[in-house]
Amino acid sequence: MRNLFPILTVVAAIFVIWYGAAVALNAPWAKDQAKRAGVELTFSELVADTWSQKKPKLPAPHQVTAEIWKTTGEMVAKGRAFSKRSLIYHSWITLSATMLGFVMGTGFGILLAIGIVYNRVMDMSVMPWVIASQTIPILAIAPMIIVVLNAVGISGLLPKAMISMYLSFFPVVVGMVKGLRSPDQMQLDQMRTWNATAGQQFWRLRLPSSMPFLFASLKVAMAASLVGAIVGELPTGAVAGLGARLLAGSYYGQTIQIWSALIMAAALAACLVAMIGMIQRMTLKRMGMAQ
Amino acid sequence: MMWIAIGVISWLIGWRANVWLAAQPTSRFTTLMVPVIFGLTLVMIWEAAVRGFEISPVLLPAPSVIAVTFVQSLDILWQDFVQTVIKGALSGYILGCGSAFLIAIVIDRFPFLQRGLLPVGNFVAALPIVGMAPILVMWFGFDWQSKAAVVVVMVFFPMLVNTVEGLQATDKMQRDLMRTYASSYMQTLLKLRLPAAMPFIFNGLKITTTLALIGAIVAEFFGSPIKGMGFRISTSVGQLALDLVWAEIVVAAIVGSAFYGGVAKLEKALTFWHPSQRG
Known part of the structure; x- marks a missing residue:
């Protein structure tokens, strides 16, 4: 306040x-x-x-607001919320690719992190590459992934989700490795004195104590995932999605359309990150870890 | 058939070698060799799979083909490198990080701005700023200036947030000590707070290296002169010349790692006194 x-x-x-x-x-x-x-x-x-x-x-803010209202609120009022001229439709396309990629990336990232924490060979061979890959501008290969997957016959949601997955899985791996390793020797020893199995040690000590790290990286991953979905829509030739609106707008000089797509993307990012923040607060509170 | 066998054999050898190396006592040699062997094994499997299963070069060219293309088109790659990295990314990076640094110092001076701008900055740092690219391309034209502008916008907020956070990293005791020395604002800033902020500043500088390259490359998807890495990637994909695309990606990977590594080296040299660098 x-x-x-x-x-x-x-x-x-x-x-x-x-x-x-x-x-x-x-x-x-x-x-x-x-x-x-x-x-x-x-x-x-x-x-x-x-x-x-x-x-x-x-465009002045009120022009952008008017455009957003024209393509969302008015469309809903006319009962055409999912027509191709509606921004809700395009946001939905982008959102679905973002969410699918985010879920795949998070799942893959957590699995990889578990492998890295429990397997020394994997730790030594994969971890340096995961870190090195963060320094590479991965978005550059987005057009290639789209076109190649298209050639194999995979099109629509999945190629975009793949790019989102690629971008969102690195923060999760790094955060989860840190988190799963966060219990100190004392706590691990305590588990051992209770004769805990490896499974119990994982489910009752390592996984719970990794939660704060997981949520911090999920926020980064979500933002990255949305960027991935938007960039993934560029090379498909401006068919549908917020990225396509950006590209179409820049082709035809429709600045108001670009700005409204941009504001919509920003609102989407803010909502998604806020949502994770809310889940984080609820989970940590129930686990007794809220500060 | 023979290539598939080679792939399987190299996978087995690489795997065995890494298991054996990982079991050895940790040394500089093993920590370096294990990832190298892992990478080489992946490349071998890739090569063998492409040749063994006769995957069309339109889908996935073999590493050897990419290497040949890389060597053959060095002049194109160099031209794109200069256009995108030196002119676009680097100038934008210096401008963006420099201005963010100066503004962070101003913000730090005024608590009102700090409380107002920092939450906004944090919010903006999480937004898909790449989307600004088409607008900036429209404003600044197709050449490298618009790419530099995109890079400035992309690196500005992460750098700002990190620097402001770093400037607050000193504790009360240290600032009180400076006050007992009757040191002025400038002296406190230069001798205590900026050095203490160094690790945070470098954190920002490191995060933004990748962002700078991404910004410069993606901005070229929205229009550029007939050179540049992003331009080459998007047009070569259209021509199905995937070997050239991969060569560009190799360049991007090398530049990205070198850029990050360079900043990390600089950090090591400048903050050698910090606990995180001793060890």
Whole structure:
């Protein structure tokens, strides 16, 4: 609550800068138009024009909001929430690829982490490659994965989900390895004095104590997964999804459409990360680990 | 048939060798050799599988084919490297990290900004900023300037958040000591707080190396002059020249690792006194 006022100030400042920048960036076009028409623009006319152009360099926030409302709320009101012109439809396409990739990546990452923690050979051979692979710009191979999988006959959701999986599985591996190793020698010894089997040691000590690490990396993985899905939609030729909206918008100079897709993607990311945060708080509270 | 046999044999040899090496007492030699053998085994299996199962080069070229293409198209790769990495990624990285660093110091001076900007910065750092790419390409044109701009936007917030966090890393006792020395704000900043922030700053610098490359490459998918790694990847995929794509990916991998490694080396040299570097 203490932070609310400063945050609101900053957000307000962002909007002021945004409106100001819209005037500055769109003014040349407005002046040019006015000159061709042979009229002189007063300052207020100029501002009004820069905030209501059809293809502005930088659309004003209210234009973007109107566009988002037109492609979501109005569509729902007309009962066409899932028509191809609706942003909800495109968000849903991206969201489904994101979630599928996220689930696959998390599952794969946890399995790999367990292998790394329990098997010395795997630890020594795989772990350096996992870390090295984080330094590689993996997104660069997104177009190739899409095209190759298409050639094999796999298309639609799965190729995009593969890219999401690829991006989201690294943070999970690194976080889970750290988490599964977080119980100290004393706790492990305690398990041994209770004559715990390896399974019991895993389920009752290692897995529970890895939870804070898991959730921290899940948040990173979710954000990465969404980026993967959006980039994965670029090379498919702008068919459906938020990434496709971005690409189509940039082809036809529809800046308002680009911005509305961008804001939608941001909202989606915020919701997904917040959701994980909520699950994290609930789980840790029930496990008695909440701070 | 013979190639499949070779693949299976190299898998067995690599596996046995690693099991044996891992059982040896840990030394520099074993920690280096085990991952190397693992990587080599994977490449061998890849090569054998492509040849043995006669996988079309349109789907997955063999490593040897990629190596040949790599050597043959060195001039193209070099041209793309200069365009994307030196002009796009590196200039954007320096600009973005530099400005984030300076703004972080300003934010740190004013608690109001700190409480307001930091949550917003944290929020923005989690957003899919790559999406800004088409807009920035529209604003700054097709050449490397727009790529540098995308990189600036991508590296700015992670770097900002890390630096601000680092500047708060000193504890009350240390700051009180500086006050008893009657040191000015600048002296405290230069002699206590910046050095203490170094590990955090380098953490930010390391995270953003990969982001910089990703930003520069992805921005080229939205339009670029007829050179650049992202351009080459997207057009070669269209021409089904996958060996060239893989060669570009090899370049990206080498550059990415070298970039990260270079920053890590610099960190080691500058923060040799920090507990995380001693050990």
